[in-house]
Each structure stands twice: as structure tokens, then as C-alpha cells.
Amino acid sequence: LERKNQSHVLKYLEELSPAQKKQLLDEVESVDLGLLEDLYEKHYVNPKPEESGSIEPYQNIVDFRDFDQKQRESMKNQGLNIIKQGKAAVLMFAGGSATRLGVPYPKGMYDIGLLSHKSLFQIYAERLQRLQQLAQGPPIPWLIMTNQESLATIQNFFEENFYFGLNRDNVFVFPQDMLPAIDFSGKVLLTEKHKLSLSPNGNGGVFESLGKAGGLEWLEEKEVEYVHLCGVDNVLLKICDPMFLAFTETQAVEVATKAVEKTKWDESVGVFALKAGKKSVVEYSELSEEMAKSKEDSGRLSFCAGNILNHVFRTSFLKKIITNNLSELRDKYHVAKKKVPHLSQEGYQSPTSPNALKFELFYFDALSFAESHAALLINRKEEYAPVKNASGVDSAESAREMVSRLHSKW
8 A cells, every 4th residue: 555655545444443444454455556556647647648530330230120030030040049059148237226216226126117026137037047948958147247335235136036046056246346536646535434435447347357256267168159248227138139149140240239220310329330440339429410410321320320238249259358458458448537525634525526536447448359240220119128217218117118018019
């Protein structure tokens, strides 16, 4: 701590109980102070100019909505064969809490109000079991990344519910790394005398955390070749979708993506594009109005493919990132100035203006490492019903309505 100029975090050590001392020292031990120092220097003290480069429409897009029934059935059978051979797994991001939905527990445990009152985790678990039955294959491995605070809660939830019928040996829950908030002079902030101001390092920390937790080796031991990367809050998620697996195999790409077509040119969603010639997710704010409104000859928006956190990564690509690209990925951290309540010499402070720096990495920053990739445009009404807000758009209510409309068509 002295070498990294952070010894102030032990200022109250002698005032703490044995349990509090242990908690503080464990938190200090968990933090990569070298990384934190490097991020502060690179992204705040001496930031490099943002990478420039042209932003161009992403071209390798296939519209699944144009496939006829014969094509879909063929793809389904091809994908079920992949599952039957034990070559597919799921990696789900489940670190988000449901506080915006009015409950104090992780979002995967949330009941959106369906008649069955099943949690999101139970819905996905049962879909995986059904896929296994259809494929007549082995259990589908399911990795779940959460944050440190939710780890035990989620593990206990699965235990108490007997893993919803899944084999517990095929569910791998692991935590993402945490980083502390620092002030503008680079000093780590305390929230209490025995607690650092920690928060997750962004979903882009999945690769390093997966490696540290032994998740990559777990996948390799099971001889998994395709990993469905997805979020926890889309109740219409076709988890480990056989047709998506088949698309990835047929396209022979390292990364395949499901995307939804933008509903209008100014919809607030990141889109897939080529940035300096490499696949990227470009935030809507990065596109000029002219670019956002531009259209192809077909009449479709040039930048039409909205990102919904739905991908298939080859296991070999995950291994490449973890083995070869982590250092380069660390250069892609983003810094944000935030208002962070903290303990200071004057007591507990609740700032009214930004007083701290937080560093975050996004998983799609790794897409540029892929040598081959393709996107599949899907039907939003059939596959995308996110649960993010307490009411209105993207709420539990709107998700229930979409589920009901879809099921009524069956």
C-alpha cells in the first residue's frame, strides 16, 4: 500500500473489530493496485487521444426473418446436433441488481409477474432442460457471472431451489473483479472505516474473471466449442438457440451476433459497425445525424443492427482473448467522473458534484479481436423483451405483454 501511495486506507485499522479488520484486508488483497495505478495514469493523468478512424456500416448481416420454414428446420436440426455432441454452453451476465424494479435482490431472481411466478433463472433453467431433451444429449453447461455482493445470494438461490432440476455440476457461478473508486489525486475512497468504495469493473471484465475462476478450463474439459453469451434480463431469450449455433457453425466465424433492427434512426441503442475496419459496437451518440439517417438501396438504415447482448463466441476465441489479448483489452477501459459518497477526514461526505473516478470495461470492446464475425437480424417481437425499468418501456409489464402476445400466436 505504501509503494502504491494508498496506505491511508489503513488509517482506522486499530479502531476496527477483528471481523472488520479481516473484511478490510480481504478487500485490499482483492484489488489489483497495479492495474488501478496504470488506469489512473493512462486514462486520467496522461490520457491518449481517442482512437480515430472511420465508422462504416457493418456488412456481414443476414436477415433471419427472410428464412423459410425448410431453412429454419434444417438449421434447428444442425444446432440440436451441436448440443447433442456436448459442444454448446451458456455464459450469462447476471451481475445486475433489481433495485430499479423495487426489490433488493439480483435480477435473475426476479418474478416478472407471469402466471407461473417463475423467476428469470427458473425460466432459463427449464429452457435448457427442454433443449437437452430435444437434442437427446448431455446437460448444457451454464456459466453465470455475477458481482461479489450477489455471489453468495445467487448460489444459495440455486441450492434452495435444487438448481431447478439441473445438475449442479453443470452450473458454474463466478464473480467478476471489483475496482475501487478513486479521487482525482488517485487515492482509493472508503465508504466506511473498514470498507473500500468497490464496484464491478464492467461486463468487459468477464474474460479476465473467467480465466481467474477456472471457467475456461471448465469449458475445455467439457470439450465445449460454442458459448452463448447473453444477459439475464431478456425474458424472450432463446437460450442456447440451436439455430443460432448452426448459424455460427455455417458462417465459420469466431463470433456471431444476434441483433434487432432499429425502429427509427434516432433510437437510443448501440449499433454494430466497422470502426477503423474492425467490428465494434458504436454508441448512437457517436453517429452524426447524417450517418444515422443514411439508408441502403433497400431502404433499410445503413446502421440498422442494434446490440442486445446476444452472441455466440467460439471457445477458441475466448481462449485467445484470455491468453493473448488481456493486456490490450486493459487499454480499452473507460473512465467516468462520478458522485461517490465516502468517508473523509471531515466525516461522511455526500458530494453534490463529481468527486471520483470509476473505471469500467465493456465486453464488446473485445469484438475487435475477432478475425471473423457475422450478424443475424432477428424478430424483436419474438426474441427481445428486456426487463430494466419499473414501468413503461422495457419493464416487467411490457415484457409480460410481449410474452403473452408471442404465446397467443402458438
